[in-house]
Amino acid sequence: MKVLDLRCAHGHGFEGWFASTEAFESQLAAGLVECPICADTRIVKLLSAPRLNLLGNAKAPEAAAPAPAKAAVPSTEQSPEARWMRAVREVLAKTEDVGDRFADEARRMHYGEAEERGIRGHATPEQTVALLEEGIPVMPLPIPAALKETLQ
Numbered sequence: 790m791k792v793l794d795l796r797c798a799h800g801h802g803f804e805g806w807f808a809s810t811e812a813f814e815s816q817l818a819a820g821l822v823e824c825p826i827c828a829d830t831r832i833v834k835l836l837s838a839p840r841l842n843l844l845g846n847a848k849a850p851e852a853a854a855p856a857p858a859k860a861a862v863p864s865t866e867q868s869p870e871a872r873w874m875r876a877v878r879e880v881l882a883k884t885e886d887v888g889d890r891f892a893d894e895a896r897r898m899h900y901g902e903a904e905e906r907g908i909r910g911h912a913t914p915e916q917t918v919a920l921l922e923e924g925i926p927v928m929p930l931p932i933p934a935a936l937k938e939t940l941q
Contacts, residue, residue, distance in 0.1 A: 797824035798831035801870050826870050826933050877932060884909045892916040899925045 791807045801824050807813040813834070816822050823830045884907035887894045891910030897903035909930065912920070920927050 794835040794837045795822070795832050796835055797827060797829040799824070799827050799829055801826040801829075802835070802868070803870070824933075826873065827931075828933060874933070877930070880907075880909065880930060881932070883907055886910060892920055895920055895925050895927060896923070899923070 791810055791813065793805045793807060793813060794802065795805045796802045803825055805813065805822060807816070813822070817832060820830045822832045824832065887908050887910040889911050891908065891912045894903065894908055894910070898905045898908070912927065917927055917929075
């Protein structure tokens, strides 16, 4: 298994797990590797140091113990991408997907015809402008493709 450090054209860094370097190259050429943040398929492999297990180390195992992983590797949980993904996951978990009925449902809630709750869905640019002109607050929320599907 090869774990590769990858980056999309927008600068989002992420890991990819592949059976081999050839598998990565093949999937990349077929446009199957995409950024989990923005779905960009313009991906580059970053340079990374290989892990070496050297035998015959003269030091005692206690003296040669590596530093804890947290000290050696910066936490990706602090990256802007990780914070964004956590925020989007929270919005998905706490809102109802009303799909193409978004504009109608937002109006019904605004005018007291439906119970107020967190909703998400799809609206055309024209519907969005009309909602804003009526004083109904809306905002776009691009959802990464990786969060729209079940992870395998």
